[in-house]
Amino acid sequence: MSVEIQVPTVLRPHTGGERVVHVEGDTVSAAIASLESRFPGLRTELLNDDGQVRQFVNIYVNDEDIRYLNRLDTKLADGDRMAILPAVAGGQYRVTDNLEGQAGVR
């Protein structure tokens, strides 16, 4: 089965500049393996040495974050859209932790 993968700007050097590529795979993990076979080196941009999704990477299937699905084992169906998206995060901390209405700081 074929799934569509959206590739972010920072990873397009791996795909020859292609914004969207199509690969085979019935799970996210299998799709990443297909990606790697076509575009060697891409897997290590997405997964760490333990085979988990890197901190700075988000993977969505049909607009759902796979962290809230079945992670790398999330099933893919023919025509599904998978998006690889950069993660950008941060924020002030500690002194304002209690502003969240949580009990106490530290």
Place this chain on the structure above:
Amino acid sequence: MIKLSRDQFDTIVAHARSGFPNEICGILAGRDGQVEIVHQARNVARTPRTRFSMDPQDILGITDAIDEAGMDLLGFYHSHTHTQAYPSPTDVSDWPAHWYPDALCLICSLMEEDRPQLRAFHIDAAGEIEEADVEIA
């Protein structure tokens, strides 16, 4: 060095104030260090008063727009509502230096209500912080 117009600075401060008490975030695009467009993004963090997590779909859309316009992604900005305009340990640990080695981390502090501050930092993959000049003209 990053250069902004007074209007662009005011836009970022207005964005920060409009999001208060939550943190806000966005992306600055331009050429040769001169900001041309201030792209606002959504903060989808679960605890937005103390954290920001830029909406991934916004990042995709904005970075595509920057690419198509032939501009550079100059920096990511976010607000600190109650702390100084300096990278927190969270800012450093979450900073995507691997993917955006040249982008600056800009922080707009509302700690002093009448004197919002905007400062810029280069954060490398090892977590080293170096301040960059912000020129507002």
